Amino acid sequence: DVKVTQSSRYLVKRTGEKVFLECVQDMDHENMFWYRQDPGLGLRLIYFSYDVKMKEKGDIPEGYSVSREKKERFSLILESASTNQTSMYLCASSLLFGDSYEQYFGPGTRLTVT
Amino acid sequence: SQQGEEDPQALSIQEGENATMNCSYKTSINNLQWYRQNSGRGLVHLILIRSNEREKHSGRLRVTLDTSKKSSSLLITASRAADTASYFCATDAMNTGFQKLVFGTGTRLLVSP
Numbered sequence: 001d002v003k004v005t006q007s008s009r010y011l012v013k014r015t016g017e018k019v020f021l022e023c024v025q026d027m028d029h030e031n032m033f034w035y036r037q038d039p040g041l042g043l044r045l046i047y048f049s050y051d052v053k054m055k056e057k058g059d060i061p062e063g064y065s066v067s068r069e070k071k072e073r074f075s076l077i078l079e080s081a082s083t084n085q086t087s088m089y090l091c092a093s094s095l096l097f098g099d100s101y102e103q104y105f106g107p108g109t110r111l112t113v114t
Numbered sequence: 115s116q117q118g119e120e121d122p123q124a125l126s127i128q129e130g131e132n133a134t135m136n137c138s139y140k141t142s143i144n145n146l147q148w149y150r151q152n153s154g155r156g157l158v159h160l161i162l163i164r165s166n167e168r169e170k171h172s173g174r175l176r177v178t179l180d181t182s183k184k185s186s187s188l189l190i191t192a193s194r195a196a197d198t199a200s201y202f203c204a205t206d207a208m209n210t211g212f213q214k215l216v217f218g219t220g221t222r223l224l225v226s227p
Contacts (some may be wrong), residue, residue, distance in 0.1 A: 105156030
C-alpha cells in the first residue's frame, strides 16, 4: 500500500522561528510536492521537486524553501515563520513518467504560528 | 493560477440521493482528475478522465468531460453518510513542461443519514 507520511499532524510555532516540515514517501516516486491549503483558496503549490537536489518554485514560494537530499524525503522550510503562514500543509508524490500523474497525499500538517 | 473552479461550493443531501458536482477549467488539458478529502486529512485520488474520453465510471462514481466547454462533472449515486467530504477537481494543463496539477477550490458535500 502506497504511503506518504508527514512528520507532524499538528504544530504550533512562534513568529520568527525556523520551521521544518518533513515528508517521506515509500513509493520510489520521482516527483514530490508541497501545497498549502486555506479555506476558500483550495490547494496552492509552494514548491515541487522532480529529482534529488532539484527543485522548482510553485505559485507561492515566498517565505519558503525546500530541501531534497534523498529521493524519498522532501522537506519544507519556513525560514522565519509568520502568522500568515498559519495553514494546512500537504505533501504529495507522483511518478515522473506515466500517463496519469496521479498524486498521493500525506495526511497533512496543520501549522499554527502565534 | 487557479485553473479549476468547482460548483457548487457546498452541497447538502440525504442518504440515497445522488450528488452532482461540476468543475470548470481554463486551458487545454491532458486529463482531469477528481480527489476526495475527508475533514482534516490528505486528498485521495478517485478517478481520472483523459481529454479524449467523454465519460468514465468507477463504482458509484460517474465522471463526464466536455472539452469544448472546458468542464467536468462528478456524479455520486446512492450517496452514503461516508461520502461526506470535500471534492476537488485537478487538471494538468498541457505544455506546462512538468507534471503539475492545478486544483480547484472544492465542493463540500454533506450527506445526512
